[in-house]
Amino acid sequence: MSREKYLIAIDLDGTLLTDDKKITPKTRDYLNKLHNNGHLIVIATGRPYRAALGFQQQLGVEGPLVTYNGSLTSHPYDPYFPTRTRKFDRFALHDLVNKIGFDALDNLMIETEHVIYLLREDEALNTFFWNDEERIIYGNPFLHLDEDPLALIFLFKNTDPAYKAEITKLVDSFPSLHIRFWHLEGYAELWIGESTKKDGLEYIANYYHFPQKRVIAFGDASNDKEMLAWAHYGVWMKNGVPSVEAYANMKTTEDNNNDGIVGVLQKLIK
Secondary structure, three states: OOOOOOEEEEOOEOOOEOOOOOOOHHHHHHHHHHHHOOOEEEEEOOOOHHHHHHHHHHHOOOOOEEEHHHOEEEOOOOOOOOOEEOOOOHHHHHHHHHHHOHHHEEEEEEEOOOOEEEOOOOHHHHHHOOOOHHHEEEOOHHHOOOOOOOEEEEEEOOOOHHHHHHHHHHHHOOOOEEEEEOOOOOEEEEEEOOOOHHHHHHHHHHHHOOOHHHEEEEEOOHHHHHHHHHOOEEEEOOOOOHHHHHHOOEEOOOOHHHOHHHHHHHHHOO
16 A cells, blocks of 8 residues: 555545445445545535534544535544634625515525524435424524525525526625536535635645645535636546546546446555
């Protein structure tokens, strides 16, 4: 095993996880072996902390987590690790949502460090984000929102490209706010400057004194672009979004259902 230790950042959906949201035994065992040999395994995801922690525990590794697409970088096992947060201005969000109009939304999810706000009940969102029913408040979130949130997700009724362009222009009119549309029809998420996975990963690299040349990152989707471009080894998944490949300098030969990340790591870490 290599004497040089690497910081290895891995996205969840479409990367570490198979299409049925599982970690294969081969991938789990290999990453656990790397962890035990001193490499730092970091999950970097758009999902919330609680979901990332669950998958980290399945891997049997201990390390920092980059969650909410970089809005929260934390370490569940190290109380001395300085948590990094980047939050939205709740008053700006209120203004933005009012300009969009609630009638344009099938749903809206806003999450703070303590509460999940959902405009309407949504089993799919609750399952994907591992939402705890005891922490959810349904209805207009701005009637109760009393702290700046970490994440905001829209489910738009209109999925026409021209409408998406109109929404993008509106969001861009707010300083530091940006919107990213998912491949899932209608879904979109907000993000702010310095709250990408790359920012969280760079923060971890600096804290643990990993030079950029020993950073490996795996991803498949548009929220991975900055991270893939920054890492010395930016690895695009074979099953990934085609437009994201340009931000990487390597790609897997196998997809997420066939241990794609393992083959690349075996070549890089010897």
